[in-house]
Amino acid sequence: MSRWKEKFGVQSVLQALAAPALALLAAFVLSSVVILATGKDPFHAFFVMIDFGSKSDSQVWIINKAIPYYLSAAAVAIGFRMNLFNIGVDGQYRVAAFFAAVVGGALALPGVLQIPVIIIVAMAVGALWAGIAGVLRTTRGVSEVITTIMLNSIAGSLIGYFLSEDKLAVKDGNLFHTPTIPESGRFFLIPTDPDPIYGTVVVAVVIGLAYWFVIGRTRFGFDLRAVGRSESAASASGVSVRRMVVTSMLLSGAVAGLVGIPTLLNKSFSYGTDFPTGVGFTGIAIALLGRNHPFGMALAALLWGFLERTGIQLEFEGYAQEIVGVMQGIIVLCVVIAYEIVRRVVLRRQQREVGAELSARAGAGTEQDGTEQKAGATA
């Protein structure tokens, strides 16, 4: 027994370290190969990235960039833990941010009220938009993958319709945007040097803690993970799978609704035609990279920000501007593949050991036959 314990202990530690190490190494090698193929020096590129990325203004930029990425990843991860693929975070946060901006621009309340109202509107709209997919799946059996993709494009059209001068927007030069949110509705900034960090980083931290707590420590989280691992077992254990699908889509959508908040309340103060898009898809990559883990996703979001920040500098140094996109893709692929490889290797080894153990025991099985008959006789 103790021999087994030891073995499994070493194994699990190796497994925990093997996957990220393998992924990083592979990503590093592959990225170097790609840079070499473009006729440039990869080591200089890495030097530039580290040098530029560690400057203090870069650090602030990266953190501010990572906030919406992290929220988006958390929204996606809630779905992933449930075995649901919410591709619609993109549409959810855009619709949510738009209506939150409209409400925020129309109201002039004290900050303690104005900010919560804006956030609640954003979460409610995001939840509603995602909930459509959840309801369609439970009532009509439509895959959430299809519906959320379609809802993304409906979201775009919906915003496009309302974002005009005679509807809900004002014209500012060539751009349309919603009325600007008054000072009282804006989120605080953390006064760092040279640029401030967005106060909405607090929102991301709160969501991360809540995600960790609800998924890992509560009955609801257990039910959610159980459905994600085996719908049939969860249902036999007493979880209402249909209700859980709708609930988790609503939750995922509510968190998705927060994705636009850092931009809205710390930067743009209105929803305009230049409001960032595509963050929902970035969230999928970050959730994959962070293995749906609250801390892992934080690292992944920061890594993403780092790559985007340093990519700008690489361009100045004469590297192809697409190189960062290529590196991001390589990293995600490497992480996904590395975890799968390690999982399979470990599984196969465990199977072999258990199998060998069993056949060894079956060989000496005569005495067990004896116990069986004895048990039969005691009836």
Add this chain to the structure above:
Amino acid sequence: MSSESSGSSTAPPGAGPGPGGSGTAVELRGITKRFPGVVANRDIDITVHRGTVHALVGENGAGKSTLMKILYGMQRPDEGTISIDGEPVTLHSPADAIARGIGMVHQHFMLADNLTVLENTVLGAEKLHGIGARARKKIKELSDAYQLGVRPDALVEELGVADRQRVEILKALYRGARTLILDEPTAVLVPQEVDALFANLRELKAEGLTVLFISHKLGEVLSVADAITVIRRGTTVASVRPQETSPKQLAELMVGSELPTAETRESTVTDVPMLKVEGLRLSATDSDGVRRTVLDDISFTIHKGEVLGIAGVEGNGQAELVEAVMGMSDPDGGTVTLDGQDLTHAPTRLRRESGIGYIPEDRHRHGLLLEAPLWENRILGHVTEKPNTKGPLLGIPGAPQLLALGDARADAERIVAEYDVRTPGIEVTAASLSGGNQQKFIVGREMSHHPKLLIAAHPTRGVDVGAQAQIWDQIRAARREGLAVLLISADLDELIGLSDTLRVMYRGRLVADADPAHVTPEELGSAMTGAASGHLEHQDETTGGDK
């Protein structure tokens, strides 16, 4: 002519190599196949002679289907050799097996409903005889030669089950099969169709083809087979000739020990009803989209301290009955009452909280989260109960309910120790345990919540003998403590040995009841196939009022 060949072909297993390569169609030596946590086949030795019908019998889960998948190239054995026509072969895929003249008729037919018989037959084998006149001619030839009577232009969706089965046989023959594997071919047929199928098989045999016939219906096996190999718990335990054996002997070989004789044992049955099921009806949509009644007017009562065993051929409504009692499906009519509490339409969680423990038929699908560690599986199904929960956050009513992770872990350790679950620890995934140890863990988990009713569906299926004895002891202990137990099993030995009352289920109805102290497996068997009904042997007074 065929009787002569069968006479020489049923040599005892020891004389296997004796007849030489010429008479041997298939020879399996030392086949071992392991799956995570179970050994499906161990040291299988079978010699099948050409031109015979060779039956492979064994209980459900004994490893027959795995063995046939190995022979058909769908699985690779971990150890052992396969010889076809005396020549050692390695089969990588069904295509290899087909190339070696092996054909398989699966239990669930693999036909495209919207194509004709001709189209189904040539599908994937277009290279052999084309798709036109040549193919049609070949099909005609085969159909006439073996008296299969198929119509090449009939749409498969218009055919009945027996006709579809003949199409499957034709498909295999069309691909040049000289050895046919039939997996439980009679399970879906009515008796007249079974006779017709057997006539076909004799025809095939007369033409020199070999048939490997998998079944657990002993009467059929004895009537059609030239040789019988018995598989028990993954290994071949005997090869016998049908002339020299009886259904009783075969049954004993299958279950592994002498069938229990009528034992006098202390009855713990009380007259306090625990579970009352009355007039339960359920209909479900089957795979063809037809609405069928799967539970028809089911009524029974289980008292405190009573084990009610339900016998039946699989697929006669036992699984649906369990689902209706567990609340996984909502009945169309009738009532389910547990200890005076009406649970007919209650959700599963409430039923579990009210005291139903559940050992599911398919532990991988319904009893465990395979990829989760053992201690999380301790929580599964009892997330609202102590020791897994510690109430709402900060004691505020309505706040999120917290898990008591430490207590759950400690209790998982206790279950592992008390129920002798052989595992390196509670952090390993449930999937890495063997079937028997998974099952012991489930039994331990369910018993830890002191249920009033325990539903045990095939509790010892696919578990090793040591675990089986322990699980039986647990069920007996539960009964002594006054639990009501609903036992569903395909293992007649288990049913007779554990039950206080036996009911037989056939086509969604409880058609017969029996006193386990006096009934024999054969009598039960005949009721299971619908041949007998009513009271078998002595009537048991405790359930007499239900019919």
